[in-house]
Amino acid sequence: MTGQQVATAHWRALDGEGEDKCTLSQTDHGWVLLGHARFRDESGFAALDYILRCDRGWQTQSADIAGVHEGREIRIQLECDKGHWLMNGEAQPQVGQAWDLDLSFTPATNLMPLRRLAEQSAPSLTTRAAWLLYPGTRLEPLDQTYSAGGTLAHVLYQAEQTGSSFHLDVDSSGFVTLYPGLWEGTVEPA
Numbered sequence: 001m002t003g004q005q006v007a008t009a010h011w012r013a014l015d016g017e018g019e020d021k022c023t024l025s026q027t028d029h030g031w032v033l034l035g036h037a038r039f040r041d042e043s044g045f046a047a048l049d050y051i052l053r054c055d056r057g058w059q060t061q062s063a064d065i066a067g068v069h070e071g072r073e074i075r076i077q078l079e080c081d082k083g084h085w086l087m088n089g090e091a092q093p094q095v096g097q098a099w100d101l102d103l104s105f106t107p108a109t110n111l112m113p114l115r116r117l118a119e120q121s122a123p124s125l126t127t128r129a130a131w132l133l134y135p136g137t138r139l140e141p142l143d144q145t146y147s148a149g150g151t152l153a154h155v156l157y158q159a160e161q162t163g164s165s166f167h168l169d170v171d172s173s174g175f176v177t178l179y180p181g182l183w184e185g186t187v188e189p190a
Helices: 108-119
Strands: 004-013 018-027 030-041 044-054 060-069 072-081 084-087 100-103 124-132 139-148 154-159 164-170 176-179 183-189
Touching (some): 018 108, 030 108, 044 100, 060 100, 072 124, 100 108, 100 139, 108 154, 108 164
Antiparallel strands (some): 004 018, 004 183, 018 030, 060 072, 072 084, 124 139, 154 164, 164 176, 176 183
8 A cells, every 4th residue: 555644633531541543545446544553441441443444535445353352352444335344354234335434432433424425515415434432343323414504624524323413623634523421533635
């Protein structure tokens, strides 16, 4: 993978012990997110590295998650073909027609729908994500709406399945800088 770095986000968890660092790069075929999440949850300490690949239109193509969680090895490979998902080679029909991926352990994956919102003329974007509700290893559907109230720096986020509704602070790169109650961070342009 060769590409040009665009920005790097650094986050710290607001709901516990944790941090995440993610770099956005542009490649010949689209975009790549490369991240490193370190956190402690009810199961113990986790050190997860992730790479997510998108096409030029910010549609998720694939992702790999690898690391350790309280001594247990984690290896998850995700592939998406026109809204049809595979996890470690097995079909995931419960998330059919999901065009985005939401990794519950990082705010990085909000970037793709936020970038699509910035590139369209409509003030809101509704999308279905394949939601990896970590530490589980099953994908669930998550219907999300992102609404810009005149500015893309402050976006209303709503998720149907969780009942969540709050405002995200967003950097011009598309990275979230404040995810209320969960994450806050900074972004360094390349």
